[in-house]
Amino acid sequence: MVSYTISEINNILKGELIGDTSQKIEGPEELQKASCNQITFIGSKKYVKFWEDSNACAALVGTDLTISPGDNRAFIKVKNVDLAMATILEFFNPIAPVFETDIHPTAVIHETAKIGHGCKIGANCYVGKDVELGNEVILYPNVCVFDETVIGDKTTIWSGTVIRERCIIGSHCIFHTNVSIGADGFGYRPSEDGRGLVKIPQIGNVIIGHYVEIGANSCVDRGKFSSTIVGDGCKIDNLVQIAHNSVMGRSCIMAGHSGLAGSVTLGDGVMIGGSASIKDHTTINSGATVGAGSGVMNDVAAGKTVLGYPAQDARDMLRQWVAIRQFMKNK
Incomplete structure (x- = not known):
């Protein structure tokens, strides 16, 4: 089992070491679950009260905290606890x-x-006609990559993932288990006799940039025509739906159970909370945030935070909630 002294860890983090411990550190753990050979973290003042009863021998703490570690325990003070x-x-x-x-x-x-x-290509994988894999691509067992797909260097694809034909995947991506890339978009129209639905062919593809990570059981559907695009550096959680012809800018984040309907456009750095839904043909401009559980029906301005169902300016929605709570209290 690998272990480090507190000094060895601090040499890497280049923080400020407060106190000392003779314990070898064998791993990190949450503050209230840590054992005597583990390091934990105190990210804000509200967790300081748990330090005294924690069994951890060391902790990462923010530079704004003034507590002392105690006997045979140590702190490493850093500017950003999460990154450390x-x-x-x-x-x-x-x-x-x-x-x-x-x-x-x-x-x-x-x-x-x-x-x-x-x-590296694992057991029972399928790599189709005219597929191109860059250098050091990893396909874990039971991955399917269909015809004419291109995958960039050092991309890792975990078991159960299916990448349909003609998709283009960048380098240094990570697709977790059972991701679906390039399945048909959801396109139907009533038949002329009104007795059924006509399937609209989906002849586009999916283009995914570099350093994109997609969580388990998420889906990125192919375009009806042209491409569904996921920009460089986007991070997509589990169980996320990205519908046909949507375009995501760089470094967007989508939390679990959120979804984009068809032809949604996200600017750079958009953050979408869990279970949020975005209506088709909507634009969410760069730097905007959509709160968890929200339903976005209209375009969202750059840098704006929206909340609620239907979504509106977060401050207005919070004032409404306060007013409703007060009304119910006085009723």
Whole structure:
């Protein structure tokens, strides 16, 4: 088991070491669950009260906190506790599952596929006609990549993921289990006799930028025509729906159970809370935030925060909630 002294950890973080501990640190843990050989973190003043009863031997604390660590315990003071904890988690991150062979004998790879240097392809994978994999791409077992798809260098795709034909995936992406890329968009119209629905063909594709991460069981549908686009650096949680012809700018965040209807446009740095729904043909401009559970029916201005169902300016919605609560209290 890997372990570090508090000084070794501080040498990496370059924080301010307060106190000392003789304990070797074997991993990080939450403040109230930590054992004596673990490091924890205190991100704000409201958690200070839990330090005295914690068994942790060390903690990351913000520079604005003035508590002392106590006997045989230590603090590392840092400007950003969350980022420092991310670095610590990298210290203790277990190695990924091991490939005993780079390309498993049960993988089916079309003779026209181009496989880059250092790729790893697990058991029962399918790589179709004219697919191009960049260097050091990893396909874990049971991944399907269909015809004419291109995947950039050092992208990792976990088991159960299906990437349909003609999609373009950037480099350094991570797709978690059971992601669907390039399935048909949801397009139907009533038939002329009014007795059924006519399926609208979806002939576009999906283009995903670099350093994109997509959580388990999320879906990015292909365009009806042209492309559904996910910009560089976007981070998408589990169980998220991105519908046909939507366009996401750079570094957008979508939390779990949120969804974009067809032809939604997101600017750069848009944040969408869990279970929020965005109406089709809506534009949410750069830097805007959509609160959890909200329903966006109209365009949202750059930098604005909206909340509620239907969504409106967050301050107006909060005032409404306060007024309703007061009314019910006085009723």
